[in-house]
Amino acid sequence: MYKILEKKALGPGMWYMRIQAPLVARRAMPGQFIMFRISEEGERVPLTIADFDRQEGWVTIIFQEVGFSTKQLGRLEQGDHILDFAGPLGQPSVLDGFKKVLCIGGGVGIAPLYPQIKQLSQAGASVSVIIGARSKDYIILEEEIKGLSDSLYIATDDGSYGQKGFVTDILKDLITKQASKYDLVIAIGPLVMMKAVADFTRAFAIPTRVSLNPIMVDGTGMCGGCRVTVGGQTKYACVDGPEFDGHLVDFDEAMRRQGMYKQEERVDHSCRLTDQGGGSK
């Protein structure tokens, strides 16, 4: 059992949780993820690590309630326990040797970007950051990132905060109008966003890294459910990733595979979450 040391609301249905998990923290690195499970009937769900402290033995996760299990997780409170919490899984991000990096985060994807920004800035890199969300309420970690980045740009779909539009609008502006040069672009967010970023940077040959979060069961290479085509080769996001060269990822396939259980999810959520409101299933 893994204790929730702290819980904070970051936005509508968006939560920050600090979890006591000394063994996960012991080897955790930016870019890696954990698998959680809430109950004996629960699914195993991957979440990227948002921050960690090896000495104090905790790991933080930031998530949005999008499916049944993340909604269930959102109902747990400070002091409650998560049944299973395994990790760190996946390959750590390689962040050494970059001088000028542009980090782009969309929605809850801003969370896994944060430890990378932190490490890059500690290593002395110049980090520019674009974060975006559908509206002001969904922008997270703005203060934390501001302190670590040379410049921070914000976009919201509805214009309620920052520039109205998408993160890619700002990206285009930086590259084409301001002629900014970057060694590396790191984009983490919805698949459509990462695809749009990669499609744009490809033309300028800017190395672009994306982080995938596909459906998986075990997270250790055992099921192969997370397979993704990268440069024409099948890779397992859990053990080969989760980060890949954005210019080589088959995003259309990844989006299609992400929707594999849409039908089942409808059954799952609509019936049970309303039932559960009454306290039993």
Added chain:
Amino acid sequence: MKLVFTKTPMREQDPLKRRNNFKEVNLGYSLEEALHEAKRCLQCKKPKCVKGCPVNVSIPDFIDAIVKGDLEKAYNIITTSNNLPAICGRVCPQEQQCEKQCILTTRGESVAIGRLERFVADSFLDSDIKADQEVKAKGKRVAVVGSGPAGLTAAGDLAKLGYDVTIFEAFHEPGGVLVYGIPEFRLPKDLVKKEIDKLKRLGVKFQMNTIIGKTLTIDDLFQDGFKAVFIGSGAGLPRFMGIDGENLNGVYSANEYLTRVNLMKAYDFPNSHTPVKLGEKIAVVGGGNVAMDAARSALRLGAREVHIIYRRSMEELPARSEEVHHAREEGVIFDVLINPKEIIGEDGWVKGLKCVKMELGEMDASGRKRPREIEGSEFIMDFDLVIMAIGTSPNPLIKASTPELETNDRGGILVDQETYATSMDRVYAGGDAVTGSATVIMAMGAGKRAAQAIDKRLSKE
């Protein structure tokens, strides 16, 4: 005494009923049936059956104890060499091991050793495993990586010898392939749990959610005070064919399909929260026990039609004959001498399988006739779900974090054939992590021998 040349039959669930439920297919012997069967044993002076058993259970002795009505003695004889008899009695390929060596096979059917083992084990599911003599705690810690058959066996034997054993398991539940792979209808999970509980009572500690190679490395284990490590991490990496269409929605590895259904209980969706695609007409590619397990699970989940697609003929099917027989009884269709060339999709979902007909040629290295394509014989079959059950490779996580651990070109950990010692001092390995996918009992045999070698190594200090 009159010799009987046929096995006492074991009662089974009716095929038409059982194809709709996940309850165990085989129902086991009654005491009367067990006695009847036990009396068939000729009590050979030089029993060959014992040599056929990878863990050398004293088979005639435990059968003799059954005949004499002393089931407890029979149980103690079995558990001296085998910590998991209720499991072995169900999933061992006895017909290729102990029973194959039985003298009765020269005239008819062997003694049903597996069924008798199961009968004895099931009578003592709630009792303790006894250590052979009064063992003194040795005060030395041994780490076991993986809680499948190899790891459980090594852990049990080391605990019996007085070692302080901790098993590290990546999943949330112990048992490895016994819980994620082999389905409930062949190996009830309650029973696996009871066998594991016995090991816990013997003093073996279990640490779940700990992925060796990620959460902790082998070096961490030594730093944390373990004196030796046994790696039984299994063959967790599913193989695909490398044909077009394998990433379509509706294509599973057998590993994923079975893990969703067994470990994550997708058969009980939505009460259990993990879904699995049900499918109407399902192709299972492969002919081993895992393919049979996937096909029979698919029937139980309500598929209208389930086909085994196998590139050789019925005779070469690597699955146990009992599994093939059960699958056929339940209605699984066998399409043999056929090989998939491409998975055909529509709107991103599986629509069918483009196959080619095969014929058998000369013998290959495996001693089986080599299948080859019949030119121009391609044809298409409609399916809405495809399950790839063509084998697995050893899990690469430990190797990736432990470069000094030597492996072969297929990822299997290299070990000494006698001691199961790896290229690293104090590190031993066995089971599928070494051999690639094999059987439960082979893994147990390796765990057993490695435990002896570890004891020998640590006794020197």
